[in-house]
Amino acid sequence: MTPHRLSRRTRPAIAILTVTLSLASAPAGAHDVFWSAGAVADTLLEGHLSGHRHGGAGNRPLDAPRVAWLATVGADGALRVAPLPAAAPVTVPADGLADFALVDWGWWTKTADGTVNRHPAEVARPLQAWRSQETVKHLRGWSPGLATPLGRGFELTPLTDPRALSPGDKLAVLATADGRPVAGAAVAYGDDTRGATGPDGRINIRLRHAGLQAVRASWRRPDADDPRYEDVRTAVLTFDLAGR
Numbered sequence: 001m002t003p004h005r006l007s008r009r010t011r012p013a014i015a016i017l018t019v020t021l022s023l024a025s026a027p028a029g030a031h032d033v034f035w036s037a038g039a040v041a042d043t044l045l046e047g048h049l050s051g052h053r054h055g056g057a058g059n060r061p062l063d064a065p066r067v068a069w070l071a072t073v074g075a076d077g078a079l080r081v082a083p084l085p086a087a088a089p090v091t092v093p094a095d096g097l098a099d100f101a102l103v104d105w106g107w108w109t110k111t112a113d114g115t116v117n118r119h120p121a122e123v124a125r126p127l128q129a130w131r132s133q134e135t136v137k138h139l140r141g142w143s144p145g146l147a148t149p150l151g152r153g154f155e156l157t158p159l160t161d162p163r164a165l166s167p168g169d170k171l172a173v174l175a176t177a178d179g180r181p182v183a184g185a186a187v188a189y190g191d192d193t194r195g196a197t198g199p200d201g202r203i204n205i206r207l208r209h210a211g212l213q214a215v216r217a218s219w220r221r222p223d224a225d226d227p228r229y230e231d232v233r234t235a236v237l238t239f240d241l242a243g244r
Contacts, residue, residue, distance in 0.1 A: 033062060035099050035138050041091040042099055044136070061088035062103070068133070069102035069152045077143040079150065097141035102153045105132040120229060130230040131223055139163070139239040151179035154233030156217055159202070162239045170204045173237065175217050185219040207241055214238050 035042045036059075044067070047059030067090050070082040074096045082092055092099055107119040110128040120126035135153045139146065142161040149157045159172040174197075175185040181201025187194050189205050190213075197203045197217070205215055215237045223229045 033103065033134075033136055035092075035136070038094055040094055042094045044090040044101055062090055064088045064090055066103050066105065067101055068104040069100075071100045071150065071152075072096040073098040073100075073143060073146060075141070077145055079145070097139065097143055098146060099136075099138045099140075100150055100152075101136045103134050103136060105134070107131050128229075130220075130232045132232045132234075134234040134236070137235070137237050139237070149174065149176045149179050151176075153178065154182065154185075154217070154219055154235045156215055156235045156237035158237065158239075162207075162213070163241065165207055165241065167207055167209050167241065170206050171215075172202055172204050173215055175201045175203070175219070175235065177219070177233065182219055185217045188216045190214060210241050212238060213241050 033044065033046045036045050044062045045059050046062045064085045064087050067084060070084060070090065070092065072080050072082065072092045074080055074093075077097070080096075085091070090101070106117060108130055109116055109118055109120045109123045109126045111123055111126060116123060120129035123129075133153055135155050137150075137156065139158070139162065142163060146161075147157065147159050149155050154175070154177050157174045157176065159174055162171050165171060173187070175182045175187070181197075181199075183197055183199045183201060185197045185201075187197060187203050187205070189208070194205055195203060207213060217235045219233045221231050223231045
């Protein structure tokens with residue numbers, strides 16, 4: 001891994017990161033993508049979180065070619081960019097403050113016979129098509145550098161240490177695309193839509209409960225190569241909130 005200095009702090013461990021994909025990202029059926037924590041390495045899985053909690057039935061390692069960028073923030077606060085594995089499982093060392101993956105789902109095309117994971121040019125009579133990417137960020141600790149976007153893909157970044165908050169407090173979150181603020185991104189907390197980011201890419205989210213928190217955002221725009229189709233980005237930020 002290639003280290004890049006951020007800052008330093010300690011971190012507590014948390015077992016599981018879960019991400020529910022939007023239907024736009026996974027039209028063949030919504031799944032969870034999550035980091036499964038281990039003593040030595042965290043593994044990126046897809047499937048169903050509830051099944052993972054009860055023995056892992058139906059879950060499997062995420063296909064390695066789906067991952068476009070992989071990194072952790074170590075316990076020393078340094079950003080470490082990981083080499084992309086040639087095959088599953090996709091893992092990172094389980095000794096850091098944060099795990100991050102940029103997942104590229106490629107092109108999805110809707111036809112009269114269903115939706116396929118192919119470019120519209122490869123499909124007869126496409127009805128609708130979109131390119132889909134998402135980021136999966138999980139915080140297990142904190143460093144001041146984590147208040148700055150990592151700068152890869154569409155990303156959610158907390159502007160303060162969320163683990164220092166209590167249920168009922170508000171968390172300021174920043175949405176960015178390759179490090180630049182994104183206005184108008186739809187943001188949800190848990191399963192509830194909370195609004196859209198402002199011109200500065202920010203939104204305040206009131207945390208409602210203790211335990212695992214999930215803040216999700218989605219952003220659509222015309223595809224840069226072919227504006228007839230869409231570029232759909234999703235991002236998820238998760239962390240554990242202690243009860244006070």
